[in-house]
Amino acid sequence: MFLTEAKRYYVERRLVERMTETGSRSFEDYFARLRSDLQREIEQFVNAFTVNETYFYREEHQLACLSSDLLTARLKVKPRGEPIRIWSVPCSTGEEPYSIAIWLLENWQHVDQYDIEIIGSDIDTDAIALARAGVYGKRALMRLPPAVVDKYFVASGNETWELMRDLRESVRFTRANIISRAETEPHGRFDVIFCRNVLIYFDDLARRTAAENLFENLLPGAFICLGHTESMSRISPLFDVARFDHAIVYQRPAR
């Protein structure tokens, strides 16, 4: 994560929050606690700095691209019987991986013919816990058609809706830091990776390291979708640009 001088207030606010939460009397007290990882403070510190602002069907054109083009391209080269593997990283509080699941159930005519394995990963373990719980407020659901909300969610009071259990259980959540090869490599290789709006927070070296890690997690010919303000071409020469009607994505060369 690359934080410039312009982010000083952002950093200070979160540091003060953690110092208050841990009862630290000074920065030195808190820093000592952080360095010794007392009561898993490093994880709490990382959690405080992550941004978990998202909603269902965000950048819907990429979901349309997934069902109309990316999966069609993958099925042409995948051995029969192998599952289609999709990775949402970072997945924040689960809106993206669940959106992928709902979108495919609603929009991909072949959804009943294939096993589809969706994994959501994030560095923030609090966000992962919320993702597993699958309870969302009105803002997170604002882009979903009402019929889709009725079909997959149950109102759970206080302006919140709980995702149906079958769907919650169809997505697996893990912790992963995309800068760490030791954490990305065990996830295996995927047909499509969604890695949106995170690389913008990294410095150049971290961005390029993440790009190499993600390249390794793609099957030959598989695709990666970035956020609309991000360009893999400016980060790494490893990927080909793949232009489709609904979106421009990046592809690991088939060979």
Next chain:
Amino acid sequence: MPLIRKPSSAGSSTPPTPAPEPAAIFDALARGNDDERWSAARAAADFADSVPALAEALRREKSQVVREALFLALARIASAQSVEAVLPFMRSDDASIRTQATDALLAMKEAAWPYVPALLRDKDADVRILACGLVRDMPREVAVKLCCDLLDSETEPNVCSAAVDVLAEAGDSSALPALERCASRFGAAPFLAFSLKLAIDRLRSQSSRA
């Protein structure tokens, strides 16, 4: 519901690959196929002692993908030795290699900065132009001083143009005298005169607002 949750054999339950020993990494860098060399380059980044092997591999490497991993490994090590391993590639005849080398030096930040003044005095104008790209990332006061000194001694308009671009972004009123001296020397080069005027106007406007 057709979506599955349990890990497939395609890899989600794969244990991490044990870190290879340095000897195996060096062997793969020297004799592996494309995939093996790429993996070895990535693994080598965890061993500072691997710089000589990475440098040797870079001299031989033909694959752009593997070369990117070699440059990135050297950038991640970010030592004086790894900077010195990258520097010769700023003189490559291949523009993509020059760019990869410059990106690696940029990524090494403080480790590369002590080498920048010498690069700005290099006899090759292309190297001096690339070095201006490295200055851009240095602390502002240092960057301004280096670019002003360069402008006062530089004979090549294209190099001046690269330094002027940096000053237009990072400079302050202290850069105005050097920019004006450069304007009086290179008034006949229209593209440089244009960028000098732009930089001078911007810095004057900034200082009048301050």
